[in-house]
Amino acid sequence: MDCIFCQIVAGTVPSEIIYQDDEVIAFPDISPQAPIHLIIIPKKHIPSLAHLSEAESRLMGHMVSIANQLAKREGIFESGYRLVINCGKQGGQLVPHLHMHLLGGRKLPNALG
Numbered sequence: 001m002d003c004i005f006c007q008i009v010a011g012t013v014p015s016e017i018i019y020q021d022d023e024v025i026a027f028p029d030i031s032p033q034a035p036i037h038l039i040i041i042p043k044k045h046i047p048s049l050a051h052l053s054e055a056e057s058r059l060m061g062h063m064v065s066i067a068n069q070l071a072k073r074e075g076i077f078e079s080g081y082r083l084v085i086n087c088g089k090q091g092g093q094l095v096p097h098l099h100m101h102l103l104g105g106r107k108l109p110n111a112l113g
């Protein structure tokens, strides 16, 4: 298994797991781009948003719901935050395991490229 995020799920690469349930885990980004920068992933290896099946689309709603809960827990729910999913080469995806970034804690710049 050479996927870094699968290794975090398996516990073979250490990370501070700040949330987990049967389907999802969340941990701090190793290279934070904002005071709060968390990564939320499905435990299942799905390479990208483009590989999400219709049957798995409910998972995205669950991940958004977890992101909202974590935004509350991190104290940025009221001030505002951003969820980002990069997909594929031109979408800026570096780690080929579907993930959502939760960013906040500062005024974020326009990020529509």
Ligand code: 5GP
Residues within 6 Å of the ligand: 004, 013, 015, 027, 028, 029, 030, 031, 032, 039, 085, 086, 092, 093, 094, 095, 096
């Ligand atoms: P992408 O560009 O694929 O959307 O974002 C991948 C993110 O994963 C980057 O923000 C990067 O800092 C983070 N990342 C890469 N490797 C690791 C790791 O081993 N541990 C953690 N916690 N984050 C990682």
Ligand code: ZN
Residues within 6 Å of the ligand: 003, 004, 005, 006, 007, 044, 045, 046, 096, 097
């Ligand atoms: Zn993976």
